[in-house]
Amino acid sequence: MTTNQLIYLIEGTGWTLLLALTGFLGGGVLGLMIALMRVSRVTSLRWLSYLYVQLVQGIPLPVLMFLSFFGLAVAGFNIPAFVAAAVSMTIFAAAYLGEIWRGSIEAVPKTQWEAGESLGLTDFQQMRDIILPQAIRLSIPPTIGFMVQIIKNTSYSVVIGFIELTQAGKIINNAIYKPFLIFTLVGAIYFSLCSPLSRLSRRLEARLRSRGA
Amino acid sequence: MTVVPTMAPDGPIVAFNDVHKRYGAIDVLKGITFSVRRGEVVCIIGRSGSGKSTALRCINGLERIQAGELTVCGKDISAASRSELRRVRQDVGIVFQSYNLFPHLTVSENIMLAPRRVKGMDRATARTVAEEVLAKVGLADKFDAYPEQLSGGQQQRVAIARALAMQPQLMLFDEVTSALDPELKGEVLRVMEDLAAGGMTMILVTHEMAFARHVADTVIFMHQGRIHETGPGDVLLAPQTPELQQFVANGL
Amino acid sequence: MKYQFDFSFFWDADNAYWQDLAYGALLSAELTIVALVCGFLVGTCAAVGRVTGPGWLRWTIATYVEIIRNTPLLVQTFWLFFGLSSIGFRVPAFAAAVIALTINVGAYSCEIIRAGIESIHKGQVEAAESLALGPISTFLDVILPPAIEKVLPALASQFVLMMLASSIMAQISAEELMAAASRTQSETFRGFEIYIVVAVIYLVMSIILRFIILGLGWIVFPRRRRLAQR
Numbered sequence: 170m171t172t173n174q175l176i177y178l179i180e181g182t183g184w185t186l187l188l189a190l191t192g193f194l195g196g197g198v199l200g201l202m203i204a205l206m207r208v209s210r211v212t213s214l215r216w217l218s219y220l221y222v223q224l225v226q227g228i229p230l231p232v233l234m235f236l237s238f239f240g241l242a243v244a245g246f247n248i249p250a251f252v253a254a255a256v257s258m259t260i261f262a263a264a265y266l267g268e269i270w271r272g273s274i275e276a277v278p279k280t281q282w283e284a285g286e287s288l289g290l291t292d293f294q295q296m297r298d299i300i301l302p303q304a305i306r307l308s309i310p311p312t313i314g315f316m317v318q319i320i321k322n323t324s325y326s327v328v329i330g331f332i333e334l335t336q337a338g339k340i341i342n343n344a345i346y347k348p349f350l351i352f353t354l355v356g357a358i359y360f361s362l363c364s365p366l367s368r369l370s371r372r373l374e375a376r377l378r379s380r381g382a
Numbered sequence: 383m384t385v386v387p388t389m390a391p392d393g394p395i396v397a398f399n400d401v402h403k404r405y406g407a408i409d410v411l412k413g414i415t416f417s418v419r420r421g422e423v424v425c426i427i428g429r430s431g432s433g434k435s436t437a438l439r440c441i442n443g444l445e446r447i448q449a450g451e452l453t454v455c456g457k458d459i460s461a462a463s464r465s466e467l468r469r470v471r472q473d474v475g476i477v478f479q480s481y482n483l484f485p486h487l488t489v490s491e492n493i494m495l496a497p498r499r500v501k502g503m504d505r506a507t508a509r510t511v512a513e514e515v516l517a518k519v520g521l522a523d524k525f526d527a528y529p530e531q532l533s534g535g536q537q538q539r540v541a542i543a544r545a546l547a548m549q550p551q552l553m554l555f556d557e558v559t560s561a562l563d564p565e566l567k568g569e570v571l572r573v574m575e576d577l578a579a580g581g582m583t584m585i586l587v588t589h590e591m592a593f594a595r596h597v598a599d600t601v602i603f604m605h606q607g608r609i610h611e612t613g614p615g616d617v618l619l620a621p622q623t624p625e626l627q628q629f630v631a632n633g634l
Numbered sequence: 635m636k637y638q639f640d641f642s643f644f645w646d647a648d649n650a651y652w653q654d655l656a657y658g659a660l661l662s663a664e665l666t667i668v669a670l671v672c673g674f675l676v677g678t679c680a681a682v683g684r685v686t687g688p689g690w691l692r693w694t695i696a697t698y699v700e701i702i703r704n705t706p707l708l709v710q711t712f713w714l715f716f717g718l719s720s721i722g723f724r725v726p727a728f729a730a731a732v733i734a735l736t737i738n739v740g741a742y743s744c745e746i747i748r749a750g751i752e753s754i755h756k757g758q759v760e761a762a763e764s765l766a767l768g769p770i771s772t773f774l775d776v777i778l779p780p781a782i783e784k785v786l787p788a789l790a791s792q793f794v795l796m797m798l799a800s801s802i803m804a805q806i807s808a809e810e811l812m813a814a815a816s817r818t819q820s821e822t823f824r825g826f827e828i829y830i831v832v833a834v835i836y837l838v839m840s841i842i843l844r845f846i847i848l849g850l851g852w853i854v855f856p857r858r859r860r861l862a863q864r
């Protein structure tokens with residue numbers, strides 16, 4: 170394995186991280202909207218968001234990648250694979266983050282809403298000042314846990330030819346054909362990105378649980 | 383119920399001889415000596431944390447002892463191997479405060495599990511046994527119910543029936559009415575009374591002083607890991623030591 | 635520019651692409667079901683070893699689970715498929731896909747089932763031991779059934795995710811739905827239409843799969859059925 174190939178892998182890692190970050194931020198914004206719609210009092214919003222979640226959670230991410238890729242093309246955009254991948258990651262992450270955050274919001278006891286109500290706060294104020302601060306605390310461990318899924322799932326962008334870490338590994342392997350070496354290395358890079366997040370998530374979760382008890 | 387004696391019929395069925403039990407650095411049993419004859423009903427009383435449950439759990443080997451001798455049904459428990467322990471457990475039934483019924487099994491399945499798995503009983507025989515013991519605790523109509531469909535008192539009676547289905551020589555009861563609402567305690571106490579009247583050898587940890595005085599041949603008062611006072615049921619009326627006096631005064 | 639949707643090629647008489655896709659979907663289902671069944675068995679055994687085994691075994695299983703859960707399925711699959719063939723084991727792509735997915739399902743199931751086992755109250759085990767049940771009966775009769783019953787919804791969700799993940803196996807040229815889709819795309823250049831259809835197929839399959847798993851639970855665990863009746 171040459172130095173150039175190693176640099177190629179590191180570049181791929183950079184793209185993986187950039188894609189993951191984009192997906193997390195995009196998915197975070199959209200996911201928050203989904204979560205709020207899921208707990209909203211407006212029936213049509215609840216249904217719409219429910220449909221979105223069910224739809225996205227029933228379709229493989231590689232298929233979402235293709236849909237974004239071909240869909241944006243037929244819409245007349247001539248776009249690089251990164252954009253299609255980022256859009257897919259956003260759509261994907263929003264569905265799962267939306268569900269995680271809905272769970273956190275619903276985990277805040279009903280009496281908290283009632284307390285806010287009896288203080289004369291509006292719905293919006295109750296959500297912003299009372300519910301969300303508590304829900305955020307509950308949501309941190311599973312959100313960090315889901316970041317692991319985001320990082321791993323960026324590898325599905327290989328189907329539309331985006332060159333991130335996994336694709337870079339495959340390209341190098343095609344050149345030198347040392348699959349154990351290369352994919353162990355690639356796997357180790359993913360592991361070093363994901364494992365700390367997994368452990369942090371577990372630790373925070375345990376702490377939250379021991380405080381709650 | 384026929385009982386096959388595994389030893390001289392008049393020898394003690396349980397014999398503690400200077401038994402010590404430690405959890406880490408904590409001495410829980412600090413030299414316990416007492417024995418139980420066949421057919422005898424022994425009530426163990428004492429404050430929470432005095433070691434009553436531990437003493438009971440040593441008898442069927444749920445806890446291993448560190449020093450002394452403990453003989454159960456003629457077998458030295460302290461040195462028993464796992465399989466020897468299982469053999470002894472077939473003769474020793476235990477009922478816990480928290481029932482511990484298997485929630486995924488029906489009442490009859492709870493009762494039939496051990497006779498079938500341990501004694502290799504066929505389904506039909508096990509069924510007959512289950513019907514018998516359920517009738518004995520007055521729950522013949524709950525044969526196919528699930529535990530969560532029963533009241534606490536009913537669950538506890540099923541737990542007793544489940545232990546009886548193994549045809550034990552000795553029954554242990556660890557505060558079996560403590561978790562029950564007052565109006566449900568009576569039905570469980572009555573079942574135990576019937577068992578005692580039928581000649582079952584029983585050791586029971588209880589906070590029901592009136593019941594203890596009524597059914598016990600022997601009352602053992604445990605205090606800080608030791609047997610502090612012992613005597614017939616009436617000892618509760620005339621305690622000798624100040625500790626038991628105080629305990630009885632607070633308890634009754 | 636206005637895009638004209640055209641789904642007609644699926645039914646065109648001379649090259650019936652719908653048959654190709656349907657066969658691909660069948661292979662995807664087969665791949666998934668074999669991997670789920672094997673992976674569930676692996677996961678159950680791993681969970682047992684993780685909870686009751688000696689230290690070295692617990693460590694080994696924990697390491698297996700951590701590695702699988704913190705690396706992409708695709709990388710694991712490449713490692714296995716290209717790796718094995720590089721040392722002379724030419725495993726067919728479909729078999730490699732089954733193995734990779736099984737290993738993956740095993741790790742996730744292990745974690746879920748372990749959580750189920752650990753949620754079983756200590757009193758249950760003591761009750762079983764007190765009834766003179768041996769360790770095997772205690773585990774198979776008293777611990778495992780309620781543990782799995784408890785985590786069945788989590789298992790169902792995970793299994794659906796695994797079915798969706800099987801779509802990546804076309805990357806090692808395993809013959810399944812995505813491979814059929816890709817072939818159709820290269821012949822018709824109707825990518826958007828094709829993947830809309832493929833998305834619908836996966837959606838339907840994920841609904842069916844969830845239905846099957848919960849239905850199996852309904853059959854295997856009679857308690858819920860009985861308690862729901864009243």
Ligand SMILES: Nc1ncnc2c1ncn2[C@@H]1O[C@H](COP(=O)(O)OP(=O)(O)O)[C@@H](O)[C@H]1O
Pocket residue numbers: 405408410428429430431432433434435436437
């Ligand atoms: N598994 C255990 N580990 C450590 N300490 C224990 C354990 N079980 C009981 N103990 C301690 O042993 C003492 C006696 O407990 P126990 O026999 O349950 O008392 P009782 O049944 O009379 O209330 C208590 O101080 C308790 O904290």
Ligand SMILES: [Mg+2]
Pocket residue numbers: 434435436557
């Ligand atoms: Mg106790």
